[in-house]
Amino acid sequence: MQFIETRGNDGTKPQKVNFSEAILNPSASFGGIFVPETLPSFDSAFLNRHLNSSYKELAFDILKLFEIDIDDDTINQALNRYDTFDDPQNPVPLSKIEDDCFVMELYHGPTRAFKDMALQPFGYILSKEAQKRQQNYLIMAATSGDTGPATLETFKNQDNIKVACLYPDGGTSDVQRLQMVTEEADNEKVIGVVGNFDDTQNMLKELLASEDFKAELEKRDIKLSAANSVNFGRIIFQIMYHIHGYLELVRQNEIEMGEKVYLVVPSGNFGNVLGGYYAKKAGLPVEKLLVASNINNILTDLIENGVYDMASRELIKTESPAMDILKSSNVERVLFDKFGGERTKELMESLNNEGKYTLTSEELALLQEDFVATYSSDSECEEEIAHYAKQGYIFDPHTATCIKSYKQRENKELKSIIYSTAEWTKFSTTVAKALGNQDVSNDTEALEWIANNTRQSVPPMIDGLFSKEIKHPLVVQKEFIKDEMLKFL
Ligand SMILES: *Cc1c(COP(=O)(O)O)cnc(C)c1O
DSSP states (O other): OOEEETTOOOSSSOSOBOHHHHHHSOOOGGGOOEEESSOOOOOHHHHHHTTTOOHHHHHHHHHHHTTOSSOHHHHHHHHGGGGGSSOTTOSSOEEEEETTEEEEEOOOSTTSBTHHHHHHHHHHHHHHHHHHTTOEEEEEEEOSSSHHHHHHHHHTTOTTEEEEEEEETTSSOHHHHHHHHTOOOTTEEEEEESSOHHHHHHHHHHHHHOHHHHHHHHHTTEEEEOOSTTSHHHHGGGTHHHHHHHHHHHHTTSSOTTOOEEEEEEOSSSHHHHHHHHHHHTTOOEEEEEEEEOSOOHHHHHHHHSEEESTTOOOOOOSOGGGOOSSOTTHHHHHHHHHHHHHHHHHHHHHHHHSEEEOOHHHHHHHHTTEEEEEOOHHHHHHHHHHHHHTTOOOOHHHHHHHHHHHTOSOTTSEEEEEEOBOGGGGHHHHHHHTTOOOOOSHHHHHHHHHHHSSOOOOHHHHGGGGSOOSOOOEEOGGGHHHHHHHHO
16 A cells, blocks of 8 residues: 655655655654545454454454555564563453443553553564665654553664654653663763753754754764654554554444444544544444543644634643643544545644644534534543542543543443553652552652552562663753754764
């Protein structure tokens, strides 16, 4: 299958590229991104055929239907990364929290956030393709907490790839910071930056745009790639679990094959819910995709009113920091799918120039055919965490944003799947607070208190962090990032 560009073609880039090219060099004409030219079909025949498939078998067949130009051996090795999850037979367990509501736990991988679902196999494939082409790539990430650890984990000690990860000093949870600064691999560098996440991200953008830095990379024969969800190599691995979850409900006799369900997705950069959208479009019986946000509710505004307005907003820090996003990159792929490249280019230019775009009422109606949006405040999320903890189920503050969306679903006859994007252990201080303990001052205390007061246990990869050696103590003012990068390269 070929990949095309969301903002049309500028005449210097190829009209279409194959999968390996789209993932190694993910930036497209006019600042756009790559999308598949067509989608395979996950119709009832496909679903029936996979009723008894394991996660890896299903994933393999989906990748084959996308006709990606990656050999079977590499695909199989990539999917074997799921063997490191808690239960290799079932890397994404489904828990029932209401008669008609199920939580799909996407966090059973090495860094305890849903980013592992895609980054684990994607990192393997990207590294192998770089090696095959005998090219060297640098991946730079600015992280607010979950992308950084998952990116470092997947690329550690992989030949032909270097990773540099910037995080705002003091802007992540203790666990997230330790996951990064204790990572030991010669091909990776972690730098704390004095400032907040926006400063860190802006600094990274500046560096990546600087001619000077580009020349330094060229001198060293290093190309730039990206591992955030603008890379379609991430999205393709975020389609499978939506299908797997549906089949799991059929297997558990909770639904009949063909029955529609709601998918409820805590959203930031829109990569997770985009995977669900592609699954729906390709035939999965989904009534609507429920997009859950925190009070940075720019997606709610878009889906309810057709207005995407960054100009009149300031980013607000919340207890679900992975969803503190105003520029949600993957919305562009939906715009392209519904309105085409010319209109997408126009809308994205308006966003760049005026900080805003507005859909026509016809366009808004098309968007609402698939999406419904809701947002929750921190205190609403804390209430839901406390409520479900009393029933013995603990989720993190991101997952908690889904409950209101679920409660407000239109058709109460249909079942819902909520996506849990992080284990509570990554946000334990917030969870302890929600459970009534205002006094814990750090993650160590919070983890211990929750483990002692609930039936939860802390997994070894989190518990072990506190005794690991710090390998990356560096924290710098932002003007020194470039020097540090050149030293590393
Ligand atoms: C990344 C992340 C999200 C947001 O996912 P998107 O695909 O960017 O919408 C939500 N929750 C957690 C815990 C995350 O790490």
